Amino acid sequence: MSVTAFQDLPLADRDREWDGGAAEKRVREWADAQDEPNTEYRDAHVWYDKDKKDNFTAYKLLIADVIDGKLTAVPRAVMAAGAIMQGSRGGIDLPHDDIDRVKSHLAKYYKKMGDEPPWDRD
Template identity: 65%
Template sequence: MTVTQFRDLPLADRDREWDAAEAERRVRSWAKAEDAPNAKYREAHIWYDSDNADEFGGYKLPIADVVNGTLKVVPRAIMAAGGVVQGARGGVKIPKDEVDRVKAHLAKYYAKLGETPPWER
């Protein structure tokens, strides 16, 4: 189980809507991962279960979408993921010892947005 490596992906427009299901569809197509996840698919998520890396259900906290052919982090996805790690929407089921690393990863994108993560407010 692991937090994905920070890739410093470009940001989508701040007002871009976040539709996780639609983003998932586009990311799978972009990554050529329609049948199984791969390394490109992993880039769109903050966390994945390395023991189940070959199953889509092993990936959590999606933050990116494909915009004009480029994988970009969606600001509203960062906000949604930040809320979920704080317990919103029932929280996220990941090992407790990895939560701080997830927050550190998210904090880098909050900084790019000029925002303070919710756990630091």
């Protein structure tokens, strides 16, 4: 299992709508990953199963979209991923050893947005 490397992607406007299905299609096209995932496709996600990296279903926690031709982190996607890590939408099934690393990855985007991640709030 694996947490993707932090890419420090630029941030979209905070009020930008998030449509994960539409973003997924744009990311695949931008990454030229129509047949199978590649490194560019991976960079839009926070976690993937490295043993199944050639399968799109191995990738979880999409936080980016393609905006003006650039891969860009979307604050509402980061917040949705943070909520999922807190159990929203049924939570997520990740290896125990990856959970803190996923949270650390997401926390960097929360900091960039000027926010605290939900797991650090009182």
